[in-house]
Structures are given as C-alpha cells and as structure tokens.
Amino acid sequence: MMRATGSCTHPVSSGPESSGGVAREGHAAATVTVRGLCAGYGGRQGHLPVLAGLDLALSPGECLVVVGESGCGKSTLLHLLAGLMTPDAGEVLVDGRVVTTADAGGGGSAGCSSGHAAYMFQRDLLLPWKSVLANTMFVAEVARGARVLDGERGRSQPWGGDRPSKDELEQRARAILGEFGLGSVLEVFPGELSGGMRQRVALARTLVLGRGLVLLDEPFGSLDAFTRAELQGWLLNVMETHPATWVLVTHDVREAVLLGDRVVVLAGRPARAAGWVPVSLDQTVRRSLAAPEAVDHAMTPFTRRIHRLLAQGRTS
Numbered sequence: 001m002m003r004a005t006g007s008c009t010h011p012v013s014s015g016p017e018s019s020g021g022v023a024r025e026g027h028a029a030a031t032v033t034v035r036g037l038c039a040g041y042g043g044r045q046g047h048l049p050v051l052a053g054l055d056l057a058l059s060p061g062e063c064l065v066v067v068g069e070s071g072c073g074k075s076t077l078l079h080l081l082a083g084l085m086t087p088d089a090g091e092v093l094v095d096g097r098v099v100t101t102a103d104a105g106g107g108g109s110a111g112c113s114s115g116h117a118a119y120m121f122q123r124d125l126l127l128p129w130k131s132v133l134a135n136t137m138f139v140a141e142v143a144r145g146a147r148v149l150d151g152e153r154g155r156s157q158p159w160g161g162d163r164p165s166k167d168e169l170e171q172r173a174r175a176i177l178g179e180f181g182l183g184s185v186l187e188v189f190p191g192e193l194s195g196g197m198r199q200r201v202a203l204a205r206t207l208v209l210g211r212g213l214v215l216l217d218e219p220f221g222s223l224d225a226f227t228r229a230e231l232q233g234w235l236l237n238v239m240e241t242h243p244a245t246w247v248l249v250t251h252d253v254r255e256a257v258l259l260g261d262r263v264v265v266l267a268g269r270p271a272r273a274a275g276w277v278p279v280s281l282d283q284t285v286r287r288s289l290a291a292p293e294a295v296d297h298a299m300t301p302f303t304r305r306i307h308r309l310l311a312q313g314r315t316s
Helices: 074-082 132-152 166-179 195-207 225-241 253-259 292-315
Strands: 002-005 008-011 032-043 046-058 063-068 089-094 097-104 109-112 117-120 213-217 245-249 262-267 272-278
Touching: 032 074, 046 074, 046 089, 046 272, 063 074, 063 253, 063 292, 074 117, 074 213, 074 245, 117 195, 132 166, 132 195, 166 195, 195 213, 195 225, 225 253, 253 292, 262 292, 272 292
Parallel strands: 063 245, 063 262, 117 213, 213 245
Antiparallel strands: 002 008, 032 046, 032 089, 089 097, 097 109, 262 272
16 A cells, blocks of 8 residues: 655555655654563552553654554653653664663663654643744754763764754754744744644754654644644645654544554553554545545545444453
8 A cells, every 4th residue: 555745655554564654865764663562650559551562663754643542552652662761571673773672782671762753742842931943942952962961971872973053953943943834933932822833833843853753742632623634734744844754643533544654553451552554545635624525535444444443442
C-alpha cells in the first residue's frame, strides 16, 4: 500500500514492521526500532505494568499514529521513544543506536538517552514572559548549552557536528515562524495569542531542533472542533515540508486516519498492540477538509477497522 507525500511515496506495512517511508533529500528522518518493550510505574500498591512486549519498526519519513483508551500507555510510549524513562524490558533503537534499554550494554544496568527526538507535549507549555520568537528558540538554546557540557564529558551531540550559533538558531526560528504564518507576531507574548496560534508556536519550537524523530502527544486535543480541523490540514503540509519520522498520539480516530500512514491500536492492561491499520488515502482527499463529507466517506473503511479493534480490546 502506498501513501503519496509530495514527490515521495510511502509504502506501508500492515504490521509492526514498515517497509515504507522515504525522507526528502537533505533531512535525516530517523529509522526507529522497538523490541519487546515493557514498562510500568511504581505506586503504593506495587509496580503497575502499562506496556507489555511492544514491537515497532518505523521507516524514515513514516507517520505512525497511536490510538487507544485513556490510560493505556500511549504517552508512556512517547516518553520511552524520547528517552525520558527507562523500560522494565526491551529497547528502543534510533538509526541503529540504542537510546532506551532495560539492560544498557549488557552490563545489567538500565539506561536511556535524549537528544535524538523532538517532543511536543499535550499542553503548549509556552513561557508567558517570553515572546513568540524567544519561546521558539528557548528549548533549542537550552539543548545547545547542555551539549556544550556533554561534549566536554565525551557524550554524543545531537546537532550532527558543529553546534549552531545563537544567530543561526534565531534565523532558523524566524524562518519556521514565517512559514507557519506567525511572522507578524514574533514579539507578541503567549497571552495575546489564540489557541491555534499557541499550538503553531509550540510545534515551531519543536521543529527548530531539527531532529529526525518528532513525537506529538495529542497536539490539538485542547482546541475547538473548527480550529482542530483547520490545524489538521495545516499539519499535513508541515509534515511534507519538514520531513521526519513522526509518531502522533490521539484519541480522535478521524484524525488518526487523516494524518497517519499506519495506525496502531493499543488495548489491554497492560497494553499490547491489538492491531494495525495501514491507511491508503490519496493526499488530495486528506486535504479536502473544506468538504468534510467527502473526506469522511473515504475514511469510513479505515475508521471502522480502528473502532472494531478498540471494541475488541475492551472485551479481551
């Protein structure tokens, strides 16, 4: 099955392994492999397992959408992919390098590392005392400063060589904000922005890092239906002009089909992959948000399969 993306095509597998995803020239979209991933959280009543034996394989340029009921481990999966928590078992590899593992280097010690992914959380987390431009540059500046110390300690640097200067970061931020239609509000503060504009700033801040793996945790969950539909179409264009490997979490089945090359349904306690739905929608149809009845008609076979898998997960 193929999904066209501009001049690229994305062959898509129906299982945990993907054969597709072709990044545009000049952008190092990541290859991601997840093997036997198990994770949970400690609590007053002992360890609570959340994910059990999850396997994934993402090709460069692919968009994988993760759906499931609340509390099934979708955000936990993003934390593990980002290297923000250590699993109970299994490992995550990005471009062949282990970034998250329960047994780092076979020495019996677990570990995780960051710097390989850009992560947009459910809330925009914009700093109210910083301008749009300053907010967009902030995370990249922190990462840049942190990597000065890491370089001195002999750790890998995520910038792929020379660290960009502050002027280069500002130039990159201005370019992305201009592309996102925010060039006229660079010195405006977050409190003066609409919800949709705040989400655009948050995504600009995420992309200015220039990472090959982009993680989005319900980026439009707090928006009204009209703004959400508008930004879904906008994100389709962003994914073409900023090629990367994308992992998107959502509760919205329609959004999953609209944006994803594949959809994985998590179900159970602890959660496993209940099923996979490859999405073969024409890009013209994906962009037809001005005629939602046409889009919904084309989406029906895919949304039905996802709803069926969700229902089966509740009864299993």
